[in-house]
Amino acid sequence: MAQLKKKYFGNLSGRFGDAVFRQIGDKNYIAQRPANYKVPETQEFKDRITRFGLSAKLAKSVYGTPDLQTFWKREYPEENRLFNFILQANYPFMNPDGISSNPMITPDENGFGVRLNSHSISDSSVRADIAPLGSSSGIDTGLETRIRLISIILLANPLDVNYPAFHLFTLQSEEQILSLDDPMLFDMQLSGNQAEKVGRYQQSKALFSLITSDNNGNLFRYSSTFYSS
Secondary structure (H helix, E strand, C coil): CEEECCCCCCCCCEEECCEEEEEECCEEEEEECCCCCCCCCCHHHHHHHHHHHHHHHHHHHHHCCHHHHHHHHHHCCCHHHHHHHHHHHHHHHEECCEECCCCCCCCHHHCECCCEEEEEECCCEEEEEECCCCHHHCCCCCCCCEEEEEEEEEEEEECCCCCCCEEEEEEECCCEECCCCCCEEEEEECCHHHHHHHHCEEEEEEEEEEEEECCCCCEEEEECCEECC
16 A cells, blocks of 8 residues: 655545545555456446546646635635545536536635626637626725636647546736726736647636735635636
């Protein structure tokens, strides 16, 4: 049985493919399933594995983004189980073809609402045009003076069958002065590697969340997750 030295995925337990994960104390271990174990051949089982894998990729992207992780910690303070919590929260919204409606890159229960007027994903940038937030958002502009956009991009349906079925990456915009009365336009440039990945897939989807902060960079509030269709 091998020990996982670095907890990229939080605490793990259960089975995935030919691997068995076990948590003993604060350490994670991985072992191979017994040789006589027969993996089910049903489509239902294959779909469940695909959904789990995609949910794990999304949880990894969220957990690996410090500001998003901060907000999840506020809602779920048990840090050693946070990755699993994010994975489980999003698993119901996964399907074998990608992410359906209502995924969460922030804990949506306390997020303010956002209306996405339009968006675009190209091989050079991701743009989002957002309607004014208005006073109903509950934002206190006396304290919350800055705002920026975080996006997790999901790529699906690869052009080459040798590519992974899905690829995710995270983008963050520059800060803007926060105004509740004006629309906002965010334009996030892709790196060369990200642009290359976009070109390898036929479908793309963007998951967005707005984050507010004060003049010193202290985080205050986040929006519910909103996304491209």
